[in-house]
Amino acid sequence: MPAANFRTVPLGIPMRRMGAFDPRFRTQRPEMPVDLWQIVYDRMNIASTVPASIRFFSIALGGSTTLIRGTATGTFNKTERDTNWSTSGQDINAAYEIHGIGKIYVPLQQAPTAAATVSIPDDICKLDYNGYLNFKTNNVQHAVMPLSLIPSPTSLRLSMATTATNSTMVSGGGVSSNKEWYMLQVPIVIEPGQTIEATLNWDTAASLTLAQTFDVYWIFAAYKRKPS
Numbered sequence: 320m321p322a323a324n325f326r327t328v329p330l331g332i333p334m335r336r337m338g339a340f341d342p343r344f345r346t347q348r349p350e351m352p353v354d355l356w357q358i359v360y361d362r363m364n365i366a367s368t369v370p371a372s373i374r375f376f377s378i379a380l381g382g383s384t385t386l387i388r389g390t391a392t393g394t395f396n397k398t399e400r401d402t403n404w405s406t407s408g409q410d411i412n413a414a415y416e417i418h419g420i421g422k423i424y425v426p427l428q429q430a431p432t433a434a435a436t437v438s439i440p441d442d443i444c445k446l447d448y449n450g451y452l453n454f455k456t457n458n459v460q461h462a463v464m465p466l467s468l469i470p471s472p473t474s475l476r477l478s479m480a481t482t483a484t485n486s487t488m489v490s491g492g493g494v495s496s497n498k499e500w501y502m503l504q505v506p507i508v509i510e511p512g513q514t515i516e517a518t519l520n521w522d523t524a525a526s527l528t529l530a531q532t533f534d535v536y537w538i539f540a541a542y543k544r545k546p547s
Contacts, residue, residue, distance in 0.1 A: 352414075357543040359415060361517075362386065362401040362425075362536050365446065369527035375517040375537040379407045387427050387534045409514050412545060417507040419500030419540035420452075420462070421472040427531045438530035446533070449525055455516040461507050466519065470499035472538065500540050 361375040364385040378384045380402050386395050404410065424443050428435045450466040509515060517537055521527055 352544045352546055355543045355545070357403075357541065359404065359417070359539040359541050359543070360402060360536055361404055362397070362534055364392065365529070365533045365535055367529045367532050369446070369449075369521050369523075369529065371523045372518050372520045373535075375519075376402075376404045376515050377407055378402075380405050382407065387425060387532065390427065392427060392532050408516075409512055410509075411512045414511055414544040415509040415539070416542040416544070417503065417509065417539045418542070419502045420454075420469055421500045421538040421540065422466070422469055423471050423473055423536040423538070425534040425536070427533065435531035442529040442531070442533065445527055445529065446521070446535075449527055450519055450521045453516070453518045453520060455514075456507070456509050457513045458516075462503075464501075469501045472499060502540075 361378075363373045363375055363378075364387065365373065366385075378397060380397055380399065383394055383396050385392060386397070386401060388395055405412075424446065426435070426439050426442070429439070430436060447465075447467040452462060452464050452466060452469065453460070454462040519535070519537075
């Protein structure tokens, strides 16, 4: 005998709809999005002869560009080590609410015995004191500021003797207890499909040269909103 919650019907007559498309049973609910605290980051390379500018989020996950891998610089496809931005220039699937800005410089050589290691602080000062950020979405400008105002969420730690040689540096860069951001008093909202431009610019008239090449992470402290 059929169970009490089932019934037989003549062939060709549809069953009564029992909870079809009932929102309680849906696995995706676009009208009820999920908000996650998720930084947005991208990594690009700065040549030892500093360029006029570099633009972040223009080469998405999987795209090919010059980057540092281990102790060498070459042309590589971006992985999640390098970026979590999946579409060049925009994200059509999610919105973001940006609360803070940060950056991290990654030198090619960091060992105390490497000749360029002793110049890391000087190179970072050259980049910070001669550059500025231009941040836009949909060609609307949100921020223009000197790079020296934007801190690093992971601070550089080092120690040197008074005579700076490549044998006197006893510790290099790494994560410290400092977690600093340039915090925005009014968050910036990026809607799905809006274009994003974060460009670092340098005064090329200064003919800036570094002791070695660097990668740089650009990081937005943000909430990511996506469909549930």
